[in-house]
Amino acid sequence: MSRYEPGDTRSRIIETARELFTAQTYRAASMRDIAERVGITKPTLYHHFRSKSEILANLVGPPIAQLEATVDDAAARLTQVEIRQHVLGGCLDVMLAHREIMAMLLRDASVYGEETTEVMSRMVAIVNRAIDLLAGPNPDWRRRVRAAQAFAAATDPVSQFADVPVDDLRAELLRGASAILDPEPID
Incomplete structure (x- = not known):
């Protein structure tokens, strides 16, 4: 039964x-x-x-589509500040809404195989586009590094802190990512 x-x-x-x-x-x-x-x-x-990979594609498809739409929406913003806010906040909201699926995508190496290449390539392309948007126009390598660090700082911990209330976790992750993007000058 x-x-x-x-x-x-x-x-x-x-x-x-x-x-x-x-x-x-x-x-x-x-x-x-x-x-x-x-x-x-x-x-x-x-x-x-x-196949199992078709099930995976149907499972992760909706959150990936939401991430893609979020990044597309951010790209349409007029200022770099708005772009950053929408990339980080929007992607984080999607990931927090789908914590278990994102944990699987971020932590389970077995989802990366020949049969899942198309789905995983799409996810990687979205993350790369989000990082490019965070880096801004004509970034030097340091700006690209900070953009990648900021995106990872905002999104990677989503799967590690399931016991933290969503609003508190979101605020802290955005604080950390912002500190990476706009660090205080080092003396």
Whole structure:
């Protein structure tokens, strides 16, 4: 008997995969594990998804699309200050809303494989574009380094502090990223 209420089987499969991928790693979770946990047969699972990588793409697709839209929106801003605020704040909001999925993307090396190249390449391209926007027009290498550091400072800890209230964590991560982008002169 399934532990789920009757409903959309595809949604149940994706939710179960999220649980298994984040608990066990992407590589360790099998199609059999997913099917058993959903309460369906493997052939039924394969009717809905051709592969585990297709399930992953459906799982991470919405947050990646939100990140992409956030970066696109930031790029349309008029000033560098607005661009930075929208890149950091917007990307952080998406990542905080999808903490488990982002933790998997940031911490589970097994999601980076031949079968997931397209999805992971898209994520890398979004992060690179966000960093370029943070660096501003015509940045020197130091500015690009600070932009990459700032983006990492704002986003990487999202998966490590699940016990911290979202608003508090968001404020602290933005404070840290801003300090990297606009450091005090060093004597």
